[in-house]
Amino acid sequence: MKALIVDDERLARKELMSLLAKHHEVEVVGEAANADEAEKLVHELRPDLLFLDVNMPGRDGFQLLEALDPAPHVIFVTAYDEHALHAFKVNALDYVMKPVEPARLEAALNKVPRITEAGTPQRDMLHADDQIFLRDGEKCWFCTLKDVRYFQSEGNYIRVYFNDQKPMVLRSLNTLEKRLDPLVFFRTSRKHIINLQWVEKIEPWFNGGLMVKLKGGESVEVSRRQSARFKELLSL
Amino acid sequence: MTGKQRKQLVYWSAQLGGWGLWVAVVIMFNYLNGTFKAELVRTLIVIYLLGIAMSHLLRWYIAQRKWLDMTLGQVLLRLLISSAILGGLSFSLHAFINDVLFSDLQPMLSIPGRDVFTLVQNWSVLYVLWGFGYFAYHWFVAHRREEVRNLRLESAMRESELSMLRNQMNPHFIFNAMNSIRALIDEDPATAKKAITQLSGILRSSLLTGRKKSVPLSEELAVVRDYLALERIRFEERLNVEWNIDPATEQLNVPPMMLQTLAENAVKHGIAKLTKGGTVRISAERGVGIVLLTVANSGVLDHPVHNGNSTGIGLRNTRKRLQLLYGDQAELTIMNSNGMVTTHVSIPLNEM
Structure with a gap:
């Protein structure tokens, strides 16, 4: 499964990369330091999974997701954002806290639905099984x-x-x-x-x-x- | 039941019960001595009612004259005098009632002076004891109330201390720093070691802050240096730090963790919001009778009084601290100037 890491801190991205190294099912295809870069890379690389920092300069993680249709599977990576994560009404997300615990990361990865077909969910037509990210005020x-x-x-x-x-x-x-x-x-x-x-x-x-x-x-x-x-x- | 009703209930139960106990003791004493006679019951009823009436009068007088606000010595003297007077009054009333109502009993108005003295003394002792009970109860209640108040005060203080600590130990910063250090352990172990020392320094000083009112600026600067060094690990080339410290200010006293809070604000609300990063500039100058601390960061101040914004909270806390420590002599201002958000704090001079 192709993954993209989105975090404004180089060391944070590096740390996640090294943690992901032993997960052979995850192939990190790119890194982005902000939402603009990430949006471009999502369209180019069509990742199945996003590791996403909520707090970023410019557009934050949520604003990035609003711009992505369909929304890829997301694992939020955050230092201390109970507030931001409480925004979610449904349990359709997973998150890991920095510094990332390897066991916690594994559990989060196990929750990502396996992609069976060779294709990626990223295509121009939105399928009934695709998810979209919605934000209304704080929720x-x-x-x-x-x-x-x-x-x-x-x-x-x-x-x-x-x-x-x-x-x-x-x-x-x-x-x-x-x-x-x-x-x-x-x-x-x-x-x-x-x-x-x-x-x-x-x-x-x-x-x-x-x-x-x-x-x-x-x-x-x-x-x-x-x-x-x-x-x-x-x-x- | 209201507080007042409860007080009435306690008073009357103690009053009726206390005098009843006294009557019971007298009966038992006479019974054991074999001197108990049926006539004694009538006398005891009179004593019982008289005692209650007289001590009720004493209570009214105590309340009227606010004895509860007096010192122990003042109360003791007054209680002895009042008890003697009440003792005499009680004996006279008792004798009068006895002679008028109970013609079959031994008349009391004509008994010899020495016996009168003993009987008056007996009454007086009862009132002194009554007074002891009364004041002991009130002091006990007051003491307990005071204790509860002290506990409340203490817990309020603890709470504010704790919330201050929480504000100082910005969890976002700490966890991000830990995360950077974790990555750094592979990449650059020497810097990782240094970073852990720096993080310890910050944690230590933020834990000690609650106990100190002020620290020399040099000490505070060491914390800020450690802090910015850690943030530089995290933000790398996105964070540029400039220092402009007048050496003459280094020994001046400043409130602990205040410059640090401002530096944290500068990073959190300035640098972290800029994709390309920016500069944090820290300066300290000595003015006439004041020390002027300035923290400036790249960026634009958005709504200085924006509600729910933590800039607001950080600044409000800092203002509150300054007000508590220096009254109107200290000042904090924040403004936009030349693409920088600049915070000035001026503190009255207080050399070590």
């Missing part, structure tokens, strides 16, 4: 796309409905739509993108539109213009 989530019932546009923000959460994040519905798997996600109107796997019932609505009932209990309207495409898609 953060790693959210797997298949858990998302629908996205709703709210001005410059979108609200993401998944599990019992609905954080509002600064993203554009249009940009997101282009990256989502069209077999899974469907743009029902200017306001919504729904996950077809969550559709429970479809009913006719006014003006030739449709009303989609989702398994979560919510209802989302399909505009007249999109209804034809929607029917077409479902009949396939």
